[in-house]
Amino acid sequence: MRRVLKIVLLCALAGLFFSFSAFAQLHIFYGNLHAHTSYSDGAGDPWEAYTHARDYGKLDIQGVTDHCHYLQYPLADGSMRLPKTFQAAREMNEDGRFLAIAGFEWTLTGQGHITVYDTQHFTHRDESDLFQLYEWIYENDGIGSFAHPGVKYGDFYDFVYDPKADQVMNLIELGNGSTYVSRCINEEYLERYERALVRGWHLGAAANQDNHQANWGSANTLRTGVFMESLTLENLYKALRARHTFATEDADVKIYFEGNGAMMGDILYDLDRVTFRVEYSDPGDTILEAQAIYSGGVLTLPVQGDVWETTFSLSIDKPYEWVFIRVEQDDSNEVITSPIWIQDSKRVYLFNTFSFPARIVRDQPFKYGYEIANLNEEERTILFEIKNDEGEAFFQKTITLEPLGLFKEVVELRVPTKALTLYLDGLPYGDAGLEEVSFIAGIDTSHENYFLKELEPLSNYLESLGGDTIPLKGSLNPAKLSNCHWLIMPLPPSDAMLPSFAVLTARDVELFKQYVTRGGHFIFVLSKEKSLPAAIDSCKRFFEEVGVSVHLDEDGTxxxxxxxxxxxxxxxxxLFLTWEEATDPNRISEVLKGLGHLW
Structure with a gap:
């Protein structure tokens, strides 16, 4: 559900704007919040880390976040690792000059890594999974930060949303690493950032070196910028909880982003139009491009140079919106701010709608999923409806939401139009985000016949006819075939790795017979070279049982x-196609052009 926002750029000339009231009493301090020592898999001890970061890294803030599974075990002198880190932080901390903070990194690769701050204890992966960790941070009033989100370490189950965890998961790393700085903020982290925001999370931008060598702060110029009145621990934790941060690959850039008096990290309520202002200053580092990124798209800001400011306005036509700024410098370093959110003050939001199949066929059943989050600390009861343009309701449900609760549901719908609107308590929330096609063709990949790439010409042609093609992975079953009007069955090659999987089983034949009975259609793609005799024989038996008098040659080509x-x-x-017909764009169009009545 994405709706285009109306955007008006006001101006881009320095010195002509209202003062930054949101930042009037604040200063920017630079920190490295994620790093390791020999207390886990790094180098040195926390005292060395803090000293190096202060004296050589020239940082204002340094965090030590050793891996939690090491913290269960004592050091050689018998002392426990986390209390020792707390001791080092207390001794090295100096308000007004340098802040030393101690935390830990919870790691469970596959689910994700999270750094945790401002707690007196720790938990580890042997006693807590991801969702138990969320609960632990909430109960201990901690501060959580999603670390290096992505394929390698995990993306937190695609950032599945948890309203309670959203209160304490305050940051996300958009940059991570102690190597070449211009590679530390990357497209994967940015894509995961946007995904988390779309799913409902309220997260501030961070960038940290994640040091494992004795180069805390000095490894590169990757920093988390933090806005505070003064350099104290109290102010730091307050700023991190408020998401008053930005991620930067430049050590001393200054960037300010505000809207209607709110600063980056803040939430605005009940506004249908917001004027935003951005100020940038980094003498000697001119920019390549600056963008305002929001849920509906990207706006390129007409600015240049190393010192500039600009304003732009958005008309807000949805109950939940976010906007952040991304700047790329000429030297490829990037700067990304925390968002400003614009929300409905009822604090009940509809997230993460989807349909299965992704593109529906009119008047055919499909699954529709949605989530409704209650960000209030009191119970709420709401009416959820799906209506057409005439106001006719195709679905209604009264839902009671627990405090900081989330309701999830997948329902089956059959509708005569894709033009549907979602309503909460009688007020339009947004369109249902449905896409429509004329038919759906599933491509079997379960019989040693994984040819998705090779069959792209066939898929593309079917899509040009108004259809959609979807891969069917894993064993076939009635649920997978329920939305398919056509089933594409490529014959397996003779050198199939698992020959027994290439043969249609009695279960497969029975499933296909039921599919035929309800009116399903087939496209058989013949083998490129000789197919397995057993696979060919199993297909022939199926053809005989459904009354199809087709004669395959003995090698299935x-x-x-x-x-x-x-x-x-x-x-x-x-429909039977040779391999050459199905895989050649010119031949497939020639073969199928006279068969329009089939679709």
Whole structure:
């Protein structure tokens, strides 16, 4: 559900704007909040880390966040690792000059890594999974930060949303690493950032070196910028909880982003129009491009140079919106701010709608999923409806939401139009985000016949006819075939790695017979070279059982029939294509152009 925002750029000339009231009493301090020592898999001890970061890294803030599973075990002198880190932080901390903070990194690769601050204890992966960790941070009033989100270490189950965890998961790393700085903020982290925001999370931008060598702060110029009145621990934790941060690959850039008196990290309520202002200063480092990124798209800001400011306005036509700024410098370093959110003050939000299949067929059943989050600390009861343009309701449900609770549901719908609107308590929330096609063709990949790439010409042609093609992975079953009007069955090659999987089993044949009975159609793609005799025989048995009098040659590469389309008594069509026809864009269009009645 993405709706285009109306955007008006006001001006881009320095010195002509209202003062930054949100930042009037604040200063920027630079920190490295994620690093390791020999207390886990790094180098040195916390005292060395803090000293190096202060004296050589020239940082205002340094965090030590050793891996939690090491913290269970004592050091050589018998002392426990986390209390020792707390001791080092207390001794090295000097308000007004340098802040030393101690935390830990919870790691469970596959689910993700999270750094945790401002707690007196720790938990580890042997006693807590991701969701138990969220609960632990909430109960201990901690501060959580999603670390290096992505394929390698995990993306927190695609950032599945948790309203309670959203209160304490305050940051996300958009940059991570102690190597070449211009590679530390990357497209994968940025894509995961946007995904988390779309799913409902309220997260401030961070960038940290994650040091494992004795180079805390000095490894590169990757920093988390933090806005505070003065350099104290109290102010730091307050700023991190408020998401008053930005991620930067430049050590001393200054960037300010505000809207209607709120600063980056803040939430605005009940506004249908917001004027935003951005100020940038980094003498000697000119920019390549600056963008305002929001849920509906990207706006390029008409600015240049190393010192500039600009304003732009957005008309807000949805109950939940976010906007952040991304700047790329000429030297490829990047700066990304925390967002400003614009929300409905009822604090009940509809997130993460989807349909299955992704593109529906009119008047055919499909699954529709949605989540409704209650960000209030009191119970809420709401009415959720799905209506067409005439106000006719196709779905209604009264839902009671627990405090900081989340309701999830997948329902089956059958609708005559994709033009549907979602309503909460009688007020339009947004469109249902449905896309429509004329038919759906599933491509079997479960019989040693994984040819998705090779069959792209066939898929593209079917899509040009108004259809959609979807891969069917894993064993076939009635649920997978329920939305398919056509089933594409490539014959397996003779050198199949697992020959027994290439054969249609009695279960497969029974499933296909049921599919034919309800009017399903087939496209069989013949083998490129000789197919497995057992696989060919199993297909022939199926053809006989459904009354299709087709004659495959003995190697499964051609038909001996003059026709390539057969129709059963129940009206199911069987179309046979040679490998060359299905994989050649020119030949597939030639073969199928006279068969429009089939689709």
């Amino acid at each position: 051609a038909l001996s029939d003059p026709e390539n389309v057969f129709t059963t008594k129940s009206g199911s069509h069987f």
